[in-house]
Amino acid sequence: MTNDILLNIEGLTLDFRTNRGRVKALRDISFPVRRGRILGIVGESGSGKSTILWSILGLLAGNAEVTAGRVEYGARDLLTLNAEGLRAIRGEEISVVFQDPMTSQIPVLPYARQMSDILYRRSMSEADKRRAAVDMLRRVGIPDPDSRVDAYPHQFSGGMRQRAGIAMSMLTGPNLLLADEPTTALDVTMEAQMIGLMRGLRDDFDTTIVVVSHNLGLIAEMCDDVVVMYAGEVVETGEVHDIFHNARHPYTRALLECDPARIAEVSRKLPVIPGDIPDLTRPLPGCIFADRCQKAMPDCARVAPPQVARGGGMARCHLLEGPLADASWPPPADVVTVGRDLGGLAPAKVRNDAPPLLDVHDLNVRFRTMGPLKARMNGVSDPFVDAVLDVSLDLQPGETLALVGESGSGKTTLGRTILNLQGASGGSVRFDGQEIAGMAEARFKPLRRDMAMMFQDPVGSLSPRKSVRALITEPLVIHGAQGRDLDAEAERLADMVRLPRSFLSRYPHELSGGQARRVGVARALALNPRLIVADEPTAGLDVSVQGEILNLMADLQAEHGLSYLIITHNLPVVRHIADRIAIMYLGRIVEDGPAAEVFARPAHPYTRALVEGVPQPDPDRRRPPSATIEGEVPSLLRRPKGCDFASRCPLAQEACRRAKPEHIHIAPDHRHACLFPLSTTSDLTETA
Structure with a gap:
């Protein structure tokens, strides 16, 4: 290896022994990791990204078998080190x-x-x-x-x-930091801080970083070099500008075009890559992407594509070289190549003339921080924290309301309280005209048929001991529907969420993230609810898979008139799917209004920071350090007396620190909680 290469992977081939046969998880993986740079590995779930990391660290499962290749770190091949040698490297180097x-x-x-x-x-x-x-x-x-x-x-x-x-x-x-989806659970502001922190670590300590992610914005903003993987193979490598501005492999182009952050026009239907990753237990003689490629020719499925070099990178595609080469490929970056004929139903119409399906007014949720005895011993008169404070919102039939905010802002607590899974300490929650806050479980149980929740962790929320068939029919059993043909109901629900019926006999650990999410959607729909609270419905999903899930949810909303309360920090997705947005900070709603209006003209400085803080899948549009919110989120134990955002707000004045701002309407359906909103402080905005 040359001095500028810290780690070199050469011809790595790895199989997993399973009951279904040998899964060829990695095939002839080769790329260098250059010293002092950040390398991003991107691709859909199941492409083998994380398996490469575990191969480097020697943390593979017992059924894994490396059949060929080397992982050179300095003068050592990590694949040949014993347990003691690996322990000396892990953590320290x-x-x-x-x-x-x-x-x-x-x-x-x-x-x-x-x-x-x-x-x-x-x-x-x-x-x-x-x-x-x-x-x-x-x-x-x-x-x-x-x-x-x-x-x-x-x-x-x-x-x-x-x-x-x-x-x-x-x-x-460490000399080398391996990061497997390091910002999956983080909101845009903290993600920006983590990107800056990890780049700072690289600069300050000359640390080399390898990042695995499906977040194209993260890869574009953070990385110097990129490796694109698909179904266990490297299909393209190159410097970050080459990958994002002049991608040559059809799969790389398709990934970029499916990213909601790159789609300028607002559409309820997002583009997806048709088909699924192939079965890696079968021989695959030709191009691994041929079954899903918009440009595939008959020979693509039979003949292995050539590896075509470009600068310091390469791409594997018949379109680039050989008898199948196409002089018109790749097209200019502004030409769309992924299929856009999404089909499905027309978007649901919001019934603004009907009474709200959900009406929340001045809702408070408090948690005790210590017991009464300890509070007396410590002289604490109020041993509580307000996780949700004075929240008011409503949701119309057929409407999608997105609840957006940083981690710990109280979004999930609010969603659980609305469903009576968490007790409220004050305020009102009315569902279809009935007050449900504090309602006894015996009275509330019949209403649960009309309300459902999609949990944040699609696998962790499913019992590992039950099959998919049992999981999606469980709500029917709980609510006394044993008289139905449960097998027929399971097949109906599987068809509704476009899950193959053969998956009904599988268990959660046998599902991908997107498949597990579909099971969660099926469970939520089992009782034909009217309201679904979806907690991070796209968390951990690839851009194409999240498009499939959101398109499915849009079709189900159009067909059944569902109302969605979507809890998320994924703002590019929110821009396309939400009718209205409510922004939460430290348990309080600081702005809410129509999605288009909030994105175009945010009134609260925190909202503007969220909107402008979205990482763009374009390395030429990297956010400067000044674009991130400075400071830390205040502790709920010491909630500020005045505006909760004052300590981090570039426009804050002394009045902001004295009293909490009231909610002010700047339009009939758009309000904010700010003493100096952006619409009236343009001069301050320019100097901030």
């Missing part, structure tokens, strides 16, 4: 940020202990280790790190757990 922080962090140990254990090789006192842990938690944006370092993983939100995982990986200052 090569560190990792795992995709799922809940399963990669020890649930029975506080973060202080877990982070101290990471530094076990260092000759540091326990006090110094704790200070290092607190400092790193502060750097990744954990509020009150001095006290939160003693918290357990279950006491953090999903985004905060991911931040803690990034902090743990950074403690040792």
Whole structure:
């Protein structure tokens, strides 16, 4: 290897032994990782991105078998090291940020202990280790790190757990950092901070980073080099500008064109890549992408494509070289190549003339922070935190309302309270004219047939001991529908969410993220509800798969007149699917209004920061450091007396710190909670 290459993967081929046969998960993977740079590996779920990371670290499953190839790190082949040799490298020289922080962090140990254990090789006192842990938690944006370092993983939100995982990986200052979907659970503001933090780590410590992600905006903004994978093969590599501005492989082009952030016109239907990743247990002699390619020719499925070099990268495609080459390929970047004939039903019409299906007024949700005895001993008169404060919103029949905000802003708590899964401490929740806040479970159970929830974790919310058939018919059993033909109901629901009937006998661990999400949609639809609360319905999904799920939800809404309350931090998706948006910050709604109006003319500085903070899948449009929100989210234990956003707001004045702003209507259906809204502070905006 040359001195500028830190790690080199050459001809890596790996199989998994399964009951269905040998799954050829990786086939002839080759690419270098250049020292001091950030390499992004992008592709759909099941393409083998994470498997490459686990091959580097020697963390493969017991049924994995490396049949060929080398992973050279310095003068060593990591594939040949014994367990002791790998332990000496892991953590110290090569560190990792795992995709799922809940399963990669020890649930029975506080973060202080877990982070101290990471530094076990260092000759540091326990006090110094704790200070290092607190400092790193502060750097990744954990509020009150001095006290939160003693918290357990279950006491953090999903985004905060991911931040803690990034902090743990950074403690040792590794030479090579492997990050598997490091920002999946993070909102745009914290994602921007994490991108800046990881780029800063690269610059300050000369750390080389390999990032696995399906977030094209993250790859464009963070990476220097890109590897595009599909179904276990590398189909294209190159520098980030070449990949995003002059992609040559049809799969790379299709991925870019399916990203909602790149689609200028607002449409309820998002483009998708037709078909599915092929069965990797079968021989695949030709191009791996041929079955889904818009430009495929008969020979593409029979003849392996050539590897065509370009600069420091390459692409594997018949269109580029050989007897099947097409001089018109690749077309200019503004030419759309992915199919746009999405079909489906016309968008649902919102019934604004009808009474609201859901009406929430001045809702408060409080959580006790300590018991009465401990509160008296500590002289605390009010041992509570307000997770949701004075929230008012309504939802019309057939309408989609998006609830947007940072992790820990109270979005999920609000959704659970609306469904009576969490008690309210004040305010009103009316569903179809009935007051349901505090309603006894015996009275509320019949109403549950009209309300359903899609949970954030599509696999974790499904019982691992039940088949898909049992899972999607469980609501019918719970609500006394045993007299129905459950097999027929299962097939009906599977057909409704476009899940193959053969999947009914599978278990959750046998499903991809998109398939598990479809099972969650089927469960939610089992009782023909009128309201669905969807908590992060696109979290962890590839751009094409999330398009399929959202298109499915739009069709179901049009067919059944469903109302959606969508909890998300995915603003590019919100722009396309929501009728109205409500922005939450620290448990309070700071702005709400029609989606188009809020995106075009945000009134609250926090809303503007969210809208402008979306990472763009264009390396020429990287956000400058000044574009991110400075400071940390205030602690609920010490909620500011005045505006909750004042400590981070570039327009804040002394009046903002004295009293909470009231909600003001700037249009009949558009309101904000800001003393100095952007519509009246253009001069301040220009100087901020």
